[in-house]
Amino acid sequence: MADPQLPYLLIDFDSTFTQVEGLDELADIALQGHPDRERIVGEIRALTDSGMNGSISFSESLRRRLGLLSARREHLPLLVEQLKTKVSDSIVRNRGFFEQFRGRVYIVSSGFREFIEPVVADFGIDADHVLANTFTYDADGRITGFDPENVLSQDGGKIEQLRRLDLQGKVYVMGDGYTDYQMRESGLADRFYAFTENVSRDAVVARADEVVPTFDEFLYQNKLPMTLSYPKNRIRVLLLENPDARAAELFRAEGYQVESVPGGLDEDELVERIEGVSILGIRSKTNVTPRVLEAANRLIAVGAFCIGTNQIDLVGCMQKGVPVFNAPFSNTRSVVELALGEIIVLARRIPEKNPKMHQGEWDKSAKGSFEIRGKKLGIVGYGNIGSQLSVVAEAVGMQVYYYDVAEKLQLGNAVKCRTLQELLQQVDVVTLHVDGRKDNTNLIGAKEFALMKPGALFLNNARGHVVDVPALAAALRSGHLGGAAVDVFPHEPKTNQEVFESELRGLPNVLITPHIGGSTAEAQRNIAEFVPERIMSYINTGNTQQSVNFPNIQLPQQQAHRLIHIHANVPGVLARINNVLANRHVNILGQYLKTNEHIGYVITDIDKEYEQEVIGELRKVEHTIKFRVLY
Ligand SMILES: NC(=O)C1=CN([C@@H]2O[C@H](COP(=O)(O)OP(=O)(O)OC[C@H]3O[C@@H](n4cnc5c(N)ncnc54)[C@H](O)[C@@H]3O)[C@@H](O)[C@H]2O)C=CC1
Numbered sequence: 236m237a238d239p240q241l242p243y244l245l246i247d248f249d250s251t252f253t254q255v256e257g258l259d260e261l262a263d264i265a266l267q268g269h270p271d272r273e274r275i276v277g278e279i280r281a282l283t284d285s286g287m288n289g290s291i292s293f294s295e296s297l298r299r300r301l302g303l304l305s306a307r308r309e310h311l312p313l314l315v316e317q318l319k320t321k322v323s324d325s326i327v328r329n330r331g332f333f334e335q336f337r338g339r340v341y342i343v344s345s346g347f348r349e350f351i352e353p354v355v356a357d358f359g360i361d362a363d364h365v366l367a368n369t370f371t372y373d374a375d376g377r378i379t380g381f382d383p384e385n386v387l388s389q390d391g392g393k394i395e396q397l398r399r400l401d402l403q404g405k406v407y408v409m410g411d412g413y414t415d416y417q418m419r420e421s422g423l424a425d426r427f428y429a430f431t432e433n434v435s436r437d438a439v440v441a442r443a444d445e446v447v448p449t450f451d452e453f454l455y456q457n458k459l460p461m462t463l464s465y466p467k468n469r470i471r472v473l474l475l476e477n478p479d480a481r482a483a484e485l486f487r488a489e490g491y492q493v494e495s496v497p498g499g500l501d502e503d504e505l506v507e508r509i510e511g512v513s514i515l516g517i518r519s520k521t522n523v524t525p526r527v528l529e530a531a532n533r534l535i536a537v538g539a540f541c542i543g544t545n546q547i548d549l550v551g552c553m554q555k556g557v558p559v560f561n562a563p564f565s566n567t568r569s570v571v572e573l574a575l576g577e578i579i580v581l582a583r584r585i586p587e588k589n590p591k592m593h594q595g596e597w598d599k600s601a602k603g604s605f606e607i608r609g610k611k612l613g614i615v616g617y618g619n620i621g622s623q624l625s626v627v628a629e630a631v632g633m634q635v636y637y638y639d640v641a642e643k644l645q646l647g648n649a650v651k652c653r654t655l656q657e658l659l660q661q662v663d664v665v666t667l668h669v670d671g672r673k674d675n676t677n678l679i680g681a682k683e684f685a686l687m688k689p690g691a692l693f694l695n696n697a698r699g700h701v702v703d704v705p706a707l708a709a710a711l712r713s714g715h716l717g718g719a720a721v722d723v724f725p726h727e728p729k730t731n732q733e734v735f736e737s738e739l740r741g742l743p744n745v746l747i748t749p750h751i752g753g754s755t756a757e758a759q760r761n762i763a764e765f766v767p768e769r770i771m772s773y774i775n776t777g778n779t780q781q782s783v784n785f786p787n788i789q790l791p792q793q794q795a796h797r798l799i800h801i802h803a804n805v806p807g808v809l810a811r812i813n814n815v816l817a818n819r820h821v822n823i824l825g826q827y828l829k830t831n832e833h834i835g836y837v838i839t840d841i842d843k844e845y846e847q848e849v850i851g852e853l854r855k856v857e858h859t860i861k862f863r864v865l866y
């Protein structure tokens with residue numbers, strides 16, 4: 236039964252119902268093997284476009300295209316098969332809508348009935364709701380043109396067709412072409428929706444009542460039943476600090492709107508930009524502070540396109556129901572390789588020799604240079620990076636010592652130190668691979684440098700605030716340390732245009748790099764795939780696996796409707812959710828709950844049959860932070 240609330244909906248076929256233009260595709264099939272195929276198909280496409288954006292009359296465009304086509308009756312079944320695979324994604328997704336509202340939907344097209352009818356029949360649309368042209372053929376089955384009696388073959392044909400339909404009630408038109416808009420212009424239709432999923436024409440978009448990038452958006456705006464809980468085109472992604480282009484590509488392919496800012500943003504700038512943003516993507520420079528979170532009115536998830544997440548108020552995100560995802564191992568190897576390279580480079584005093592050579596100074600000497608073979612490497616922080624460096628360093632003959640605040644599996648012949656002091660006192664090279672937690676601020680200062688052996692080398696590829704930089708500069712200037720490599724700094728420029736200031740500039744045997752430990756093609760590509768995949772999986776299924784601040788739930792395939800409920804972790808919330816469901820006789824197919832000290836995350840899969848009121852009642856459950864439904 237048609238819903239009386241639904242206006243009549245007239246949908247264009249070519250480039251709206253399907254992703255492509257039927258006649259262009261037909262030309263492609265008919266001209267297989269023709270030496271001039273590409274040129275002719277190109278000409279046909281150009282004529283289609285001119286007709287669609289209104290720059291030549293529709294009838295002229297049609298006549299000239301058919302003249303170029305050389306198609307035959309037997310090409311049509313092939314065309315139909317092809318078009319069935321090219322129905323617009325959001326139309327396919329909402330097949331149920333067409334089946335439910337078939338009586339209110341008309342396909343009004345200047346294309347041809349011969350290929351439209353079988354394609355839309357799969358969506359429950361009957362032949363008498365298809366209004367389109369028909370071909371004419373010669374005795375050999377060659378397509379010679381179109382039936383000139385059909386109003387749709389004439390200029391203004393869609394308007395006349397709509398008049399003849401004489402529909403009583405509201406009429407909405409959705410299409411990509413000028414002739415679709417003309418039905419609205421004539422006053423016979425109440426609204427025109429420019430459909431831009433496949434093609435966006437400026438002249439058409441400019442005149443539309445609404446621009447809908449997908450059919451989901453049309454359904455959402457009109458409060459009609461839809462397959463997705465929320466149109467993906469409404470999900471706005473803000474990417475800062477230049478993650479690999481693959482990230483934007485993946486988000487766009489999912490249908491999200493993506494905006495990129497090449498550098499980092501400071502707090503004020505981010506507060507201004509965050510409104511309306513659903514997914515925020517950052518790297519190490521952008522701080523997601525309580526003020527930023529307060530301004531974030533639509534935030535669904537944060538992606539850290541890096542390992543460290545100390546720049547993000549993780550608890551604040553959690554309390555707002557926002558999971559944070561990072562890429563915990565995508566750049567691990569890159570940092571390890573950099574650290575190993577730095578140890579060798581410092582041990583050979585290359586930071587001093589290289590600039591001299593560039594100035595024409597030949598300083599051949601072995602003074603202060605040594606092999607790393609047999610030397611003692613002290614790794615502070617034996618996590619993913621530290622432990623992988625341990626393996627690689629042993630492979631080149633170093634003796635590894637490590638210190639970690641947590642109990643860690645000892646790899647190879649590495650020697651565990653019970654205290655930081657014990658490690659610092661005995662090794663030739665100290666390398667930091669701790670995380671950036673606040674407590675690690677100034678973990679290494681004057682006292683720790685003094686404990687290190689004279690001539691020891693020091694590396695910081697972890698976080699800038701972990702080291703007291705003036706104390707490091709003093710230890711280098713005094714000659715107590717033999718050299719240092721530093722990739723991370725307490726104050727880093729937000730963009731490549733800002734000047735880098737540090738006490739370490741100009742010191743001998745000091746290698747300073749602009750936070751590039753993870754900046755390799757491999758790492759950046761891996762990160763740009765890993766983080767969007769995690770975020771999209773969360774949005775599409777509720778899966779929080781590998782989130783750094785949310786209870787991790789890896790979910791089975793969704794069985795029916797899925798209710799996703801994030802609440803403050805206080806007693807009784809699950810019971811209240813289940814009370815609502817029980818009172819409304821909703822059948823639970825599966826339920827998954829995990830909590831941490833701040834929040835509870837409960838996923839409930841329920842039968843498709845339930846009253847809409849259930850959703851309203853669940854939203855009102857006390858202590859709810861966020862609630863959404865996945866269909
Ligand atoms: N320079 C760069 O471009 C990059 C820097 N990083 C930094 O490297 C850090 C480490 O990365 P992963 O190894 O993947 O992290 P991880 O979390 O696997 O390892 C960190 C280890 O440090 C230990 N730790 C923390 N505080 C400590 C302390 N005070 N003393 C001793 N051990 C301590 C932890 O228990 C943990 O085992 C990241 O958090 C990030 O800050 C990561 C990637 C690139």
Ligand SMILES: O=C(O)CCC(=O)C(=O)O
Nearest residue numbers: 518519541542543753754
């Ligand atoms: O590449 C970046 O911007 C940050 C790398 C980093 O420090 C990390 O992954 O934690």
